[in-house]
Amino acid sequence: MTIAIMQPYVFPYIGYFQLVKAVDLFIFYNDVNFIKRGWVHRNRILLNASDFLFTIPCSEVSQNKLICETRIAWDGIGIKKFLGNITHAYKRAPYFEQIFPLIQEVVSAEVEFIDEFAIGSIKVFATYLSLPTRFVVSKGRYNNENLKGGDRLIDICRKERANDYVNAIGGLELYSKNFFHNEGINLQFLKSKATQYNQFGDDFIPWLSMIDVLMFNSKEKVLEFLDNYELV
Numbered sequence: 001m002t003i004a005i006m007q008p009y010v011f012p013y014i015g016y017f018q019l020v021k022a023v024d025l026f027i028f029y030n031d032v033n034f035i036k037r038g039w040v041h042r043n044r045i046l047l048n049a050s051d052f053l054f055t056i057p058c059s060e061v062s063q064n065k066l067i068c069e070t071r072i073a074w075d076g077i078g079i080k081k082f083l084g085n086i087t088h089a090y091k092r093a094p095y096f097e098q099i100f101p102l103i104q105e106v107v108s109a110e111v112e113f114i115d116e117f118a119i120g121s122i123k124v125f126a127t128y129l130s131l132p133t134r135f136v137v138s139k140g141r142y143n144n145e146n147l148k149g150g151d152r153l154i155d156i157c158r159k160e161r162a163n164d165y166v167n168a169i170g171g172l173e174l175y176s177k178n179f180f181h182n183e184g185i186n187l188q189f190l191k192s193k194a195t196q197y198n199q200f201g202d203d204f205i206p207w208l209s210m211i212d213v214l215m216f217n218s219k220e221k222v223l224e225f226l227d228n229y230e231l232v
Contacts, residue, residue, distance in 0.1 A: 003025045003162040004025075005156060010040065010042060010056050018227075019166060023166055041114050048089075054085065067114060068115045071112055095218070119135070119137070164188070169192070
């Protein structure tokens with residue numbers, strides 16, 4: 001079995017979904033520390049021909065707290081503003097009518113913590129794309145919080161009886177293939193290839209949220225994009 005282990009991100013970019021599609025089991029690593037300037041609670045969309053960073057507000061944000069302990073802190077006004085930005089950005093996009101209700105579904109879900117919100121944003125798009133990948137969360141599943149770094153990931157692989165582990169390309173700087181190989185696990189890194197499509201005829205802005213990809217492309221075309229990567 002092939003697995004991936006990643007923190008849940010809010011409406012992540014296409015590379016995240018390539019990782020989802022590449023594996024049998026995707027583990028949301030939600031019981032690790034929150035990163036303030038990371039992508040757990042924010043991402044980028046196309047707004048007025050430029051990239052626009054949106055943030056899902058959270059309360060008492062701290063890198064000493066786990067992702068699954070970090071609460072969402074927005075109200076009806078904040079939700080309305082967020083949906084208003086999405087509408088303003090994409091109401092003329094060819095697939096707005098199909099994708100906007102999915103975003104509304106995520107935003108209207110009664111969840112308390114940012115990991116729940118982020119996981120919802122990933123699952124709703126995975127379902128729309130009919131991806132067969134199975135999802136689980138790390139919290140309460142492995143009981144290995146005493147382990148750190150690669151040791152904890154190896155323990156998760158063993159408990160899931162997985163011999164193949166695919167990591168995001170950023171993991172190249174963190175994890176050694178030899179270290180995992182010595183433990184009987186084949187570690188590979190997913191490197192996304194450049195994917196380009198029409199964004200209202202303007203200069204293309206790459207690596208935006210998956211919201212952008214889905215607004216401008218058919219389901220069939222997006223599935224083609226999801227295979228546009230290499231394992232290194």
